[in-house]
Amino acid sequence: MVFSLTKELVFPPVHLSDDDGLLAVGGDLSAERLLLAYRSGIFPWYNEPPILWWSPDPRFVLFPSELKVSASMRQILKKQVFRITFNQNFAAVIRGCRRAPRKGQDGTWITNAIERAYIQLHEQGYAHSVECWLEDKLVGGLYGIRLGSCFFGESMFAQVSNASKAAFITFVQSHNDLTLVDCQVHTEHLATLGARFINRDEFLELIE
Numbered sequence: 001m002v003f004s005l006t007k008e009l010v011f012p013p014v015h016l017s018d019d020d021g022l023l024a025v026g027g028d029l030s031a032e033r034l035l036l037a038y039r040s041g042i043f044p045w046y047n048e049p050p051i052l053w054w055s056p057d058p059r060f061v062l063f064p065s066e067l068k069v070s071a072s073m074r075q076i077l078k079k080q081v082f083r084i085t086f087n088q089n090f091a092a093v094i095r096g097c098r099r100a101p102r103k104g105q106d107g108t109w110i111t112n113a114i115e116r117a118y119i120q121l122h123e124q125g126y127a128h129s130v131e132c133w134l135e136d137k138l139v140g141g142l143y144g145i146r147l148g149s150c151f152f153g154e155s156m157f158a159q160v161s162n163a164s165k166a167a168f169i170t171f172v173q174s175h176n177d178l179t180l181v182d183c184q185v186h187t188e189h190l191a192t193l194g195a196r197f198i199n200r201d202e203f204l205e206l207i208e
Contacts, residue, residue, distance in 0.1 A: 014055035021056030029117035057200035068194040093141040100157035
């Protein structure tokens with residue numbers, strides 16, 4: 001069963017989502033609703049209105065202690081091929097994610113409304129970016145929401161090989177207080193870095 005949201009700031013229980021993880025439609029992208037969603041194990045993902053809200057089971061996550069760094073990536077990081085920064089250009093990172101071609105996808109789920117909403121969350125201190133520079137050019141990065149010791153990854157992009165991996169690895173290794181990185185849904189890219197599935201109940205216990 002998929003629920004229709006109203007103006008009331010509330011989500012239905014996540015265990016009522018359908019087999020694909022779709023829980024609800026509608027609502028808005030206000031900072032209050034987005035933060036409530038993340039705290040509840042829910043995230044927005046849609047190509048065009050209405051807004052679709054998801055809580056998949058199982059959930060794809062990375063535990064920082066299980067981060068896998070290949071020998072070739074260790075060499076890239078050691079040689080400082082890239083310069084990695086945090087929160088230096090959030091708008092450029094989300095724009096890079098929006099423009100990045102996705103295998104098997106014609107468009108992007110990062111709409112104008114999504115971009116505005118997450119820039120607002122960044123201005124409020126909740127959304128964070130990681131930038132990957134090659135000389136003075138932004139060639140990759142990622143962004144997501146930080147709540148407590150949990151980071152909810154939203155999207156990443158790379159214009160040159162290994163840029164997003166370098167950004168992700170450096171971010172995880174530079175934040176010793178992180179207990180969990182939510183990757184939401186499976187990708188081979190993140191699986192090679194150590195992300196794995198856990199059941200939704202365990203995920204909800206961890207973020208609580």
